[in-house]
Amino acid sequence: MLHVLAVDDDQSALSDLSSLLREDDRIERVSTAPDAVAALREMVQMAGAGERLDGLFLDIRMDGLDGLDRARFISGFPVPPKLVFVTAHDRGAVQAFDLQAVDYLLKPIRAERLAEAVRRLAARSPKPAADVIPVELGGRTRFVSQQAVLYAEAQGDYVRLHTADGGYLVRMSLGALERRWAASGFVRTHRSTLVNARYVSELRHDDGRVLLLVGDEQVPVSRRHTRLVREQLVRHLSGHL
Helix, strand or coil: CEEEEEECCCHHHHHHHHHHHHCCCCEEEEEEECCHHHHHHHHHHHHHCCCCCCEEEEECEECCEEHHHHHHHHCCCCCCCEEEEEECCCCCHHHHHHCCCCEEEECCCCHHHHHHHHHHHHHCCCCCCCCEEEEEECCEEEEEEHHHEEEEEEECCEEEEEECCEEEEECCCHHHHHHHHHHHCEEEEECCEEEEHHHEEEEEEECCEEEEEECCEEEEECHHHHHHHHHHHHHHHHCCC
16 A cells, blocks of 8 residues: 655645545555645655655746756655656656656546556555665755764754764654664663664663763663663674674
């Protein structure tokens, strides 16, 4: 089952497209956005929450924006959604397929033609990526690799990802991040801390406290988590011998 995002600044056209998409049994969820900027914001939030996005139905001509240019930026995502361009003009088809679009639909969209586009999308749907987190930095989006993260720390409604080159705030819960990364060697050491086991070089006892040396940082382990942390670190180490 597919999750797709439809983008068009013509509300009537967007409504018609989303209605047709929802009638297709192969599509589980249809999200919408009124322009490419809103679509990009939606995609960043989805990626940050670990949500899958299989396809993007993108109108080429929108006020103030070129859909092809936006598509080139979207193609820079680690695992971008498959593109289906929607337009009232046949100009731009060559550039669209240069961007590896799976289809190019002309308005008004016929149901049988849209069904063919969905078939192509389903046949070439990518596997979801779970190894990067998109981070907004002053109008830019940076993709922080999972394995670049030394540890993650809960800060209110946000999580700070600590890497060798700095910290990055993302709006998500530490619990969601733990579920997403637990199978990749991340260990819960405290109710507010998640540590990447590959960067743990020492386990220390200091005045009754247990500390992990993670890179150059000392990260505390709560008493409640101490036994489990030991077991997980031993298991992680044995799996890499």
